[in-house]
Amino acid sequence: MTFNIALVGCGGMGRRHAHGYIELRKYFDTVSLAAVCDVHHDVATTVADEVGAATGSRPDIYTDFEKMLESADLDGVAIVTSTPMHHRFAIQAMQAGLHVITEKPMGLTLKACRLMREASRSTGKVMAVAENYRRDPMNRLTRQLIDAGAIGTPYFALDMSVGSSGGAVMHSTVWRAQKNQAGGMVLDAGVHNADMLLYLMGPADTVFAETSIFEQERTLRPMSEVAPGLAAMYDHRKEDGYATGDLVEQTAVDTAFGVIRFRSGAIGQLSMTDTSHGQSLGVSTVSGSTGTLFRPRSRSGQSPRIVRKDGVEITGDALLDLVPGFQLDEITSSLWNGARRISSYDLDFRTIDSKILAYEYLDMVNAAETGGQPEVGPREGMDALALAYALMESGASGSTVTVDDVAEGRTSDFQDDIDREMGI
Ligand SMILES: NC(=O)c1ccc[n+]([C@@H]2O[C@H](COP(=O)([O-])OP(=O)(O)OC[C@H]3O[C@@H](n4cnc5c(N)ncnc54)[C@H](O)[C@@H]3O)[C@@H](O)[C@H]2O)c1
Known part of the structure; x- marks a missing residue:
């Protein structure tokens, strides 16, 4: 059928x-x-x-x-x-x-x-x-490595996406500048980071964050300048009421530095901004009692890398020895041309994204x-969004918030005006 x-x-x-x-x-x-x-x-x-x-x-x-x-x-x-x-x-x-x-x-x-x-x-x-992100075969492998104890007991995860928009509207899409449209890097992109942290580290308990809108006025610039790798996907879209070069008010948070306590007792740092001019930094690691795992960029096909506490580095096919039970599920395997146990792959971004x-x-x-x-239903979708919004709620209130309270509506001050505007 x-x-x-x-x-x-x-x-x-x-x-x-x-x-x-x-x-x-x-x-x-x-x-x-x-x-x-x-x-x-x-x-x-x-x-x-x-x-x-x-x-x-x-x-x-x-x-x-x-x-x-x-x-x-x-x-x-x-x-x-x-x-x-x-x-x-x-x-x-x-x-x-x-x-x-x-x-x-x-x-x-x-x-x-x-x-x-x-x-x-x-x-x-x-x-x-x-x-x-989590469906990338390299993120499946990363999860298996952590679950198999390849870095021992996880102590903490660092997830820092610190880059520069050059003062431009994110992805040349005006809604991404607006708080009441779920705009801003922390929500629109950060929900991916949140999901990956939960996928690798398990449920999150509490969050404390500092947030800001450092750049309240941005320029609408062509996608070919803002994100050249994705420009071909966006060249047909329409931006009603705006033209290239227009100034756009940014009401969405553009910077959040958050500290997470996971239910396991592990700690996480989720830091996101697109206002770091002249300096870009991307860190995605999980450190445990016997070593540190360096996570590959999602959809790059690159292998994870482990540095053990004795200084020995393990990457590529040697990682597969640490996870004898690792194999891709049947659907992924079909899409990846029959691959079952891989530690990297070589495909262009568009093909990976499409698969x-x-x-x-x-x-x-x-x-x-x-x-x-x-695999990602209401529970997982809400958990990731609740973690991203927990940064916003904590940043706005100055208090530590519980992620479950954000998910179930017991903490919602930051979101209340959006809900009112939507009439829900
Ligand atoms: N998973 C990812 O990696 C990823 C990447 C980019 C975007 N997204 C998500 O995908 C969604 C779309 O993002 P985008 O970058 O394509 O935005 P976009 O603005 O380019 O596309 C949105 C489209 O929706 C259309 N639209 C708006 N209102 C409509 C309506 N009432 N009926 C029918 N069509 C309507 C618009 O005309 C526009 O073409 C967002 O939720 C975004 O967060 C996910």
Whole structure:
């Protein structure tokens, strides 16, 4: 049976989803992209044409989500609009009997996520989150190494993304500058870092953070200058009401330095900013009682690296000796051309990105067809967002916050005005 899916939101990430679908079709014929939807007809057309040219079957084009729900023959939707629409579209889709996969962050606020979780429970429909970093085979290997005790008992994790936007709006997308659109590096990108920390270190208990908006005025610059590697994915999108060179007010937090206490007793440092001019620094390590693990950049294909306390360095295939039970699951293995036990791989970013997106669709469809849970469902999606928002809540209040309180709405001051504005 073919699972008919619609892609909603055909901007930069939507186009990457289309490429993920094209990759999926090289290996599996169980999913069909039946429709694409974007408020901009020409943006949706670019994506539909690409899919049609690559697969021989062009999806139908819609500009109105509700009309699409009424007339298209669908089993599920992939929601890849900017973040404010995620919860509304997900809930409408589930209530219409469809399964859902939504881009990260799962919703605009934790309250929006709780409504999505409730809709999934009451309708019995899958609510999956397209959190991609953890699905990278090198992150699977990293997790296995930690679980197998390759660095002993984990003491602490450092995750520092310190770079410079050069005063530009992140990803040349105005919504990313706005607090009420879940903008800013700490939420929009930090939710990936949060998910990876939880994936590797287990549940987080408390967070204390200092946050700031250092650059309250930014310039809208072309994506070719801001993020050249992704520019080709974004060249068809529209930015209504703004032109290159316009000044944009940044209301979203652009800098957060947080300290996390994990339930295991381990400590984490999550520091993110795009205001570090003249100095970039990326640190992703986990240190334990017998050594330190250096995490590779997600989707680089590079091997993790361990430096033991006796100074011996282990990387590449030698790591596989430490994890005799490590092997990629069947879907990943199929997408990675049959690989089962690998310690690195050599593929270009677009291919890696597409394979991971293909995996996410297949994971969601598998959950829908077996009545199971997707790997990243409401629990995992909310945990990652709650950790990212915990930095915001703590930064705003000056107090240590409990991540569960953020997830379940007992701590929400920072988010309350966004919820009020959304009417939820
Ligand atoms: N997983 C990742 O690595 C990753 C990377 C980038 C973006 N994202 C996420 O993907 C989502 C989209 O980000 P993006 O960079 O593509 O943004 P974008 O602004 O380029 O694209 C959003 C698209 O949604 C469309 N849209 C807006 N309102 C709509 C509506 N009511 N109906 C239909 N379409 C509508 C817009 O016209 C636009 O084309 C965000 O939630 C973002 O956080 C994830």
